[in-house]
Amino acid sequence: MVNKRKSLPPSLTIKLGKWVWTTLWQIMMSRLAPRNNSGEYIRPASLFRETVSIQTENKYQPATKRYRLFVGLGCPWAHRTLVVRALKGLEDVISITIASPAGDKGIWVFENEQEGCQTLPELYKLGQPGYNGRATVPVLWDEQTKTIVNNESADIIVILNAEFNQFAKNPDIDLYPEELKAKIDEWNEKIYHTVNNGVYRCGFAQSQEAYEKACRELFTTLDEIDNTLSKSRYLCGESVTLADVRLFTTLFRFDVVYYGLFKCNLRRIKDYKYLSVYLQDLYQLPGIADTCNLEAVKQDYYGNLFPLNPGGIIPLTPDITEVIS
Ligand SMILES: N[C@@H](CCC(=O)N[C@@H](CS)C(=O)NCC(=O)O)C(=O)O
Numbered sequence: 001m002v003n004k005r006k007s008l009p010p011s012l013t014i015k016l017g018k019w020v021w022t023t024l025w026q027i028m029m030s031r032l033a034p035r036n037n038s039g040e041y042i043r044p045a046s047l048f049r050e051t052v053s054i055q056t057e058n059k060y061q062p063a064t065k066r067y068r069l070f071v072g073l074g075c076p077w078a079h080r081t082l083v084v085r086a087l088k089g090l091e092d093v094i095s096i097t098i099a100s101p102a103g104d105k106g107i108w109v110f111e112n113e114q115e116g117c118q119t120l121p122e123l124y125k126l127g128q129p130g131y132n133g134r135a136t137v138p139v140l141w142d143e144q145t146k147t148i149v150n151n152e153s154a155d156i157i158v159i160l161n162a163e164f165n166q167f168a169k170n171p172d173i174d175l176y177p178e179e180l181k182a183k184i185d186e187w188n189e190k191i192y193h194t195v196n197n198g199v200y201r202c203g204f205a206q207s208q209e210a211y212e213k214a215c216r217e218l219f220t221t222l223d224e225i226d227n228t229l230s231k232s233r234y235l236c237g238e239s240v241t242l243a244d245v246r247l248f249t250t251l252f253r254f255d256v257v258y259y260g261l262f263k264c265n266l267r268r269i270k271d272y273k274y275l276s277v278y279l280q281d282l283y284q285l286p287g288i289a290d291t292c293n294l295e296a297v298k299q300d301y302y303g304n305l306f307p308l309n310p311g312g313i314i315p316l317t318p319d320i321t322e323v324i325s
Pocket of ligand 1: 078
């Protein structure tokens with residue numbers, strides 16, 4: 001039997017589908033990921049940059065149970081703050097609220113009301129009336145003045161490392177010692193651009209050139225790190241520093257999320273002789289495994305970055321926590 005139903009010729013269907021999808025993709029990507037004229041992803045700067053310090057004129061004095069961290073378990077930037085909180089033994093000093101992504105709204109929400117707020121954008125507005133920018137995790141929040149102290153993970157981990165020692169269970173662990181600062185900063189600079197933000201520059205690239213540039217830079221740095229780790233246990237020698245913490249949260253997500261979803265697929269971490277052992281080493285440090293939630297990571301990335309995964313299917317992946325435990 002011949003099907004007499006009229007239908008669009010396939011080539012026209014494909015052309016139309018491609019045009020509609022590409023146009024929508026570009027609109028959505030421009031919201032998700034600001035870009036420059038070459039299609040390179042440009043991460044917006046964090047706006048709240050105060051510190052906690054015992055200096056008398058400082059508004060935010062160190063105290064126990066005064067500050068709260070708002071985090072998302074999928075977020076690598078927020079994850080850094082959880083790792084430092086665990087390494088320093090600040091669990092009883094700094095409280096935690098875990099926010100979850102509300103898929104269709106593109107914002108972080110709370111399971112239980114926080115400071116009278118149901119969502120992170122509401123909390124930002126409470127902290128700074130009229131605030132209309134991005135509401136990102138992590139946030140270091142002051143429960144006393146009801147303001148945001150800082151929303152930049154790179155700053156928050158420095159604060160947690162140094163300013164709460166009088167209350168910390170492990171005050172002697174110094175992740176940013178004076179004598180290694182220059183070396184740590186040097187790694188941080190390189191690793192931020194090419195690895196931490198580098199994976200986003202791959203995944204959020206909006207041109208072939210931008211993607212290839214980011215991808216090559218990413219793997220050049222990973223190769224260099226692998227070589228360094230053939231000679232020393234951690235990036236700056238035999239003890240863990242903030243440079244390792246910052247690298248760890250990206251490595252933990254790499255094989256299950258960035259490799260596939262962000263097209264970082266030249267190599268996996270498990271293909272690297274030294275990086276793979278290093279990831280395992282860091283994961284096994286006391287308290288770290290408890291900060292890691294692979295299911296939340298997969299759900300957050302594959303379930304919420306709609307333009308990168310329109311079908312919303314969460315892939316089955318090896319359970320890397322079994323491999324690195
Ligand atoms: N510079 C920030 C970046 C934080 C960030 O991008 N967080 C993402 C989650 S992984 C977020 O909350 N995005 C929400 C948004 O951009 O609206 C930091 O390192 O603290």
